[in-house]
Amino acid sequence: MLKPLKHSLLALGLVFASGAIADEVKVAVAANFTAPMQAITPAFEKATGHKLLVSFGATGQFYAQIRNGAPYDVLLAADDTTPARLEREGAAVPGSRFTYAIGGLVLWSADASYLDGTDAALKAGQFRHLSIANPKAAPYGLAAMQVLAKQGLSETVKAKLVEGQNITQAHQFVSSGNAELGFVALSQVYKDGQLSSGSAWIVPDAMYDPIRQDAVILKQGANNPAAVALVEYLKGPEAAKVIESFGYKLP
């Protein structure tokens, strides 16, 4: 009876002791970067001993929360304008901004035979719903609109567009079969250099403006060594390998 108690007290002591050297970093992460971040988190914690608390969400929502005092140390945005704006407004540490990933866009269907690696099914237009992320809020949604405009399909598919509030929801509409196909982030359907399910057309880079995703250290994390460590880790070779395996490009 006493022994387990003693052990747990010992464990508790260890936790507190390690708490004294390790720091905690709260990071707000764009929804499209969910899968790579989940792979990076344990590796970062193991390599540095710091603890990572990750929140996933839409960049615009994070902006509103940060401007209203949300306790995040680092922001990994889905675009490059939000971190720049936060820096301009004095909510981020000047000079800490950098591009951690360049996003890839993919037209994806949960049905393994719907797309044949080209845009044929998109052009044929035999679908009821085409899912995209809200183009006003999400860079991947904006990129999708650019692709449609370039193909001259903006008007023809307009009545079939359904919008997710962020790229996660856009993907959910497709994966649940409610939309036959949709423009999602390559990282959501791509792993270890190949498509993990369904069928897809990987949109050529030239068809949309590069989705540069910037990270920035926020005012709250200015004096947090773990925040600096996270940024350094994201720039390092181990993180780079993970990020690229999900279909992102690096600057």
Place this chain on the structure above:
Amino acid sequence: MPLSKNDLDAILLTLELASLTTVLLLIIGTPIALWLARTDSWLKRPVGAVVALPLVLPPTVIGFYLLVSMGPNGFFGQLTQSLGLGTFTFTFTGLVIGSIFYSLPFVVQPLQNAFEAIGRGPLEAAATLRANPWDSFFSVVLPLARPGFITAAILSFAHTIGEFGVVLMIGGNIPGKTQVVSVQIYNHVETMNYAQAHWLAGGMVAFSFIVLLALYGGRNARMRAL
């Protein structure tokens, strides 16, 4: 004018959704409430609990199950497809169905209370006067339960106006079809249009306050009338 065309469309759509939902819910909710008020069946408690579920469930749960079940692979979706109706996700019809689930307890519970308050006395009196059940329903139950109907209608209307999670999950943010006011506020906040968000959000606060004021004011007047 601080509100855009999309904002005005969203307001109209929201009012349309709330009105239609309220009318349908009064029709659907009345027999359920009547049965719950009268029955001695062992089913009374389970059915009452099911009706009350939306009070405690997060709207995202209702929205998620609707998305899955109304989708092309879901039970309800396959049913509507086989009837040639297509699927109801991303449609106004889908929102109406979602709202009916979401606001059901706000109609059934006040009605059930009103019916229970009437008791069996007036109905037995009507029966001795040879009123058939339809007669007694329309000339005895309905007038006596009027305050209950008013409360139910106001609550259902107001609650549907405030719906967000369900619409977010099954709506697809389509202007004029599924983009209601609460979602439009979310859009404005996400895209950093705080001025427009304020106009709509402030409007919602004022509207909700007026509705509740009318509800409580009306309730006091009805109490006095009794």
